[in-house]
Amino acid sequence: MKSLKINATLNVIQNICKIIFPLVTIPYVCRVLEASNFGKVSFGNSVVRYFILLAALGIPAYAQREASAFRDDKNRISRFSNQVFSISVYSTIASYTFLFIALFSSSKLSDYAILIILQSATIILITLGADWINVVYEDYFYLTVRYIIFQLISIILLFMFVNTANDYYIYAIINIIATAGGDVLNIFYIRKYVNLKLVPFNETIEHFKPIMILFCVSMTTVIYINSDITILGFYLSDDDVGVYTIASNIYSVVKQVISAVIVVSLPRLAYYLGHDDNEAYMKLALKVLNTLIIISVPLICWLIIFSSDILQLLGGYEYIRGQQSLIILSVGLLFAVLAGFYANGYLLLHKKDKIFLMATTISAALNIGLNLFLIPFIGIVGAAITTLIAEFVMTFISFREAMKKYRLVVGRSELFSAIIGGGIFLLMSIAVKSVNVDSMLNMFVSLFIALPLYFWFLKCMNNPFANSLWIMLVSVWKKGIGVVRILYR
Numbered sequence: 001m002k003s004l005k006i007n008a009t010l011n012v013i014q015n016i017c018k019i020i021f022p023l024v025t026i027p028y029v030c031r032v033l034e035a036s037n038f039g040k041v042s043f044g045n046s047v048v049r050y051f052i053l054l055a056a057l058g059i060p061a062y063a064q065r066e067a068s069a070f071r072d073d074k075n076r077i078s079r080f081s082n083q084v085f086s087i088s089v090y091s092t093i094a095s096y097t098f099l100f101i102a103l104f105s106s107s108k109l110s111d112y113a114i115l116i117i118l119q120s121a122t123i124i125l126i127t128l129g130a131d132w133i134n135v136v137y138e139d140y141f142y143l144t145v146r147y148i149i150f151q152l153i154s155i156i157l158l159f160m161f162v163n164t165a166n167d168y169y170i171y172a173i174i175n176i177i178a179t180a181g182g183d184v185l186n187i188f189y190i191r192k193y194v195n196l197k198l199v200p201f202n203e204t205i206e207h208f209k210p211i212m213i214l215f216c217v218s219m220t221t222v223i224y225i226n227s228d229i230t231i232l233g234f235y236l237s238d239d240d241v242g243v244y245t246i247a248s249n250i251y252s253v254v255k256q257v258i259s260a261v262i263v264v265s266l267p268r269l270a271y272y273l274g275h276d277d278n279e280a281y282m283k284l285a286l287k288v289l290n291t292l293i294i295i296s297v298p299l300i301c302w303l304i305i306f307s308s309d310i311l312q313l314l315g316g317y318e319y320i321r322g323q324q325s326l327i328i329l330s331v332g333l334l335f336a337v338l339a340g341f342y343a344n345g346y347l348l349l350h351k352k353d354k355i356f357l358m359a360t361t362i363s364a365a366l367n368i369g370l371n372l373f374l375i376p377f378i379g380i381v382g383a384a385i386t387t388l389i390a391e392f393v394m395t396f397i398s399f400r401e402a403m404k405k406y407r408l409v410v411g412r413s414e415l416f417s418a419i420i421g422g423g424i425f426l427l428m429s430i431a432v433k434s435v436n437v438d439s440m441l442n443m444f445v446s447l448f449i450a451l452p453l454y455f456w457f458l459k460c461m462n463n464p465f466a467n468s469l470w471i472m473l474v475s476v477w478k479k480g481i482g483v484v485r486i487l488y489r
Contacts, residue, residue: 013144021151022253022314025158029171030246030315037168041244043233044115044172047102048122052148053222055095055123058214062207065348068267069274077136081194083204085130087211090201092127096120108234119172120228122180129183133190138267142189146182154178208407213353220360223368229384231371236379239318244380246315247322251329251336251387254299258333259340261291270349272445285345290464292337294431297422297452302446303330305429309439325384333386335395342398346408352401359397363390417461425454 031039063084070076098122134143154177161170190196201297232241254281265288272281303310307326311319347356361407367390374382410418428450433442458466 016090017148017151021155022249025155026246026249026314027316028158029162030242030319032165033168033171034165035242035243035315035318036238037165039233039238039240039245040115041119041168041172041175042229042245043238043241044112044119045175046233047109047112047116047228048099048119049222049297050219051095051099051120051285052123052126053215053219054098054214055086055088056218057091058211058216058218059088060135061214061218061344061348062211063132064135064209064266065270065351068270071136078194080302081133082197082199084122084207084211085196086199087129087203087204087207088130089198090204092123095123107169115169115172118169119176121176122301125176125180125183129180129186130190130196131183131186133193133308134186136267137193146185150181153181210351212354212439213357214348217353217356217360220357220364223364225381227364227368228371228375228387231368231375232380235375240380243315243319243322244325244383246319247326247329247380247384249315250310250326251333254303255336255340258292258295258299260335261288261295262340262344266344266349269345273349282408283441284424285297285406285408287464288345289341289408290410292341293410293415293418294458294463294466296334296337296426297418298451300330300333301422301441302429302450303327303333305426305433306439306443306446309443313440313443322380325380328381328384328388332384332391335388335391339391339394339398342402342408343394346402346406347398350405355397355401359401360399363394366390366393392419413461414463415459417466421454421457421461424457425450428453 033041063081067077067080070080098118103109103116109116131143154174157174157177158171161167162174205481229241229245232244265284269281269284272278272284304327307330308320308323311326312323315322343356343359346352347359367386370386370389374386378385399408429446432446432449435442455466
């Protein structure tokens with residue numbers, strides 16, 4: 001069984017790259033394409049995302065939950081993989097059918113038809129790539145290396161071919177390479193685990209009910225996360241969509257980085273439950289929850305304090321008006337991370353699919369309703385408020401259900417140390433910002449000063465995560481010193 005620490009480290013590296021690469025590309029893209037054309041690409045992506053979900057159905061989540069328990073049984077995993085892959089192919093055909101119907105029946109979407117059809121290539125690539133197989137086998141080394149390679153290729157292509165505001169079609173193609181280019185490689189790579197082939201429709205029926213429930217969960221989740229940009233595109237200008245997209249992307253990237261802890265833990269948690277080891281499940285789940293809180297607190301504080309500076313760095317002056325939205329979304333990060341933990345770490349793995357669906361449906365309905373009401377009056381700020389409310393509702397419902405079986409809560413001492421440590425981090429960041437030196441310098445100086453102080457305080461409070469981090473750093477330091485001594489011997 002692969003090391004969970006190694007998997008977590010690899011996933012964190014991948015998610016750190018998801019911060020670094022946008023730091024390189026977004027400032028360039030925002031300035032070259034300008035808010036209007038950047039908004040067009042963002043709106044097109046928000047539409048295509050729904051059809052990606054339709055093509056995928058609930059297969060990634062379903063496969064991760066079900067197949068992780070019997071991945072060592074070659075015959076069983078091969079039969080299962082062929083069946084769900086076939087469902088994915090059939091649903092992809094249906095997805096394209098509905099996409100073309102939507103394009104020709106909506107005057108708004110027809111204006112973006114060429115762009116959306118171009119962006120929809122992602123649907124085919126994701127289906128054929130079947131990346132869920134790599135997740136089932138916890139092959140995070142391959143996933144991480146592949147991601148970095150294709151991101152680097154995309155960055156090179158971006159600087160070579162996106163040079164004017166009219167190059168937004170080229171930017172859309174490069175986005176496809178960055179997002180789904182690795183799936184082309186994956187078509188051949190996954191043969192080390194299974195050889196996928198299509199099977200008759202009647203052989204797939206046994207999986208339809210749970211997959212369709214998880215599909216509804218995925219679709220409603222995307223709706224309550226993604227509907228703000230889509231509705232903004234219908235009500236407001238491309239400029240507004242572009243400004244809000246920057247704030248939303250920052251929120252999404254940071255959430256992905258934090259949620260990496262959940263993602264790498266799910267196959268192992270599913271494995272424990274599949275072997276009726278509830279004690280191991282509980283122990284790991286609490287460790288994951290504590291880690292999420294510890295990581296979230298300083299990042300949220302940092303985003304709030306430096307919101308305008310981050311927007312200016314990434315997009316330029318015209319994007320600073322998204323500051324209020326970013327602050328609201330930053331607060332929502334805590335609920336988003338907790339919702340991800342309780343919904344995926346408990347509801348999904350315990351097959352509470354109907355409750356999962358109910359929670360996401362309520363959140364999606366609230367988000368759409370509030371977006372339709374608030375966006376026409378307060379614009380992009382209203383979109384951020386609805387996301388915050390939706391994440392809170394999702395957290396509340398998932399948490400209440402999880403507490404019926406397990407006491408999945410952060411311990412008092414861990415919570416107390418995180419709150420006090422967060423206060424220290426916040427004060428240090430404010431002090432650094434008040435120096436009024438270069439804004440970019442202030443952002444990074446605050447991390448180099450406040451973040452070590454934050455973790456030092458947690459270690460003094462005997463926080464388990466901080467202690468583990470300290471032990472790991474000491475071990476790495478000793479190994480580094482050992483290597484240096486050998487080289488200079």
